[in-house]
Amino acid sequence: MKRIYAFFLMAILTMGVITSGCISIGETSTAPTATQPANDTIPLTGDTNGNLNVQSLQSYIDSIPAGELTQQEKESLLWMIEEEKLAHDVYIKLYEKWGLPIFNNIAKSETTHVESVRLLLKKYNLTDPTTSRGIGEFQNRDLQNLYNQLVEQGMKSEIDALKVGAYIEEIDIIDLQERIAQTDKIDIITVYENLMMGSRNHLRAFVKTLSNYGVTYEPQVLPKDEFEAIINSPMETGQGRGGKP
Numbered sequence: 001m002k003r004i005y006a007f008f009l010m011a012i013l014t015m016g017v018i019t020s021g022c023i024s025i026g027e028t029s030t031a032p033t034a035t036q037p038a039n040d041t042i043p044l045t046g047d048t049n050g051n052l053n054v055q056s057l058q059s060y061i062d063s064i065p066a067g068e069l070t071q072q073e074k075e076s077l078l079w080m081i082e083e084e085k086l087a088h089d090v091y092i093k094l095y096e097k098w099g100l101p102i103f104n105n106i107a108k109s110e111t112t113h114v115e116s117v118r119l120l121l122k123k124y125n126l127t128d129p130t131t132s133r134g135i136g137e138f139q140n141r142d143l144q145n146l147y148n149q150l151v152e153q154g155m156k157s158e159i160d161a162l163k164v165g166a167y168i169e170e171i172d173i174i175d176l177q178e179r180i181a182q183t184d185k186i187d188i189i190t191v192y193e194n195l196m197m198g199s200r201n202h203l204r205a206f207v208k209t210l211s212n213y214g215v216t217y218e219p220q221v222l223p224k225d226e227f228e229a230i231i232n233s234p235m236e237t238g239q240g241r242g243g244k245p
Contacts, residue, residue: 042190048235050109050198052116057194061119061187069124073188076179081117082129082143083175084110084195087168089135089147094154094161102209103165106202113198116191123187159215166206170222172199173230200230207231 043060045053069077088110095103114130121128129139136151138144150168154161176196180189208231210217219227 042186042193044194044197044237048201048237049105050112050201052109052112052194052198054112054115054119057116057191058119060190061123064187066123066187067185069185070183073183073185074124074126076182077117077120077124077126077188078129079140079143080175080179080192080195081114081121082138082140083172084113084117085130085133086138086143086147086150087172088114090150090154090164090168092135093151094164097155098158098161100158100161100209102205103161106165106205109198109202113195116194120188120191159210159213162206162210162213162215163217166203166210166217167220169199169203169206170220170227172196173203174221197236201235204231204235 043056045056088107091103091107091110094100095107118128118130120126133139136147138147150164154164173196176192176199180192180196183189207217222230
């Protein structure tokens, strides 16, 4: 977590600047257990605007027996719900400032992402750190500071705002990849794979919009080859398990 936050701060300093599409329900052949992820049994749910079908996700997640979470898995879920809220809140503020539809559309998508992580917090009886917190309010101090920095950067210009959006999606992808590698719980992996597909589509949208402004966006934290593979591939829809395009 600290490493991810360090990425955030480093990119803010070096950039000077700093949706989604999730998908339609994938088919499953067997009922996996909480610790038996299978490449062809993870449903991806949502639409090309990045709105996840939370009800479908809940039905699938509830069908999987709850495993015993490690401390790392608990911390991961608490971090991810606030990280998704951060994306939502930043986009809300940037939409208020610049009125660009992309921010409003992706903010709506991020609402379903927050709700998807919340399904897991409820399932595992974890206290939701986003409860009763308004726009731009976070329990985690690192994320609070990051939110403040990103909003400040995005207020400078429309270009800066769009670069903030692309940067947030890069970080989400890196963060989700790391957390998927740290768990064997199929319900957690399912939610994280949905979120990551959304982030890839959001990244494509921000990069394309910047291109329309005549700006070529360079990746800040993703490896160049992975970044190019994402933006040079089409928007994704639900086709089994997520992962790299």
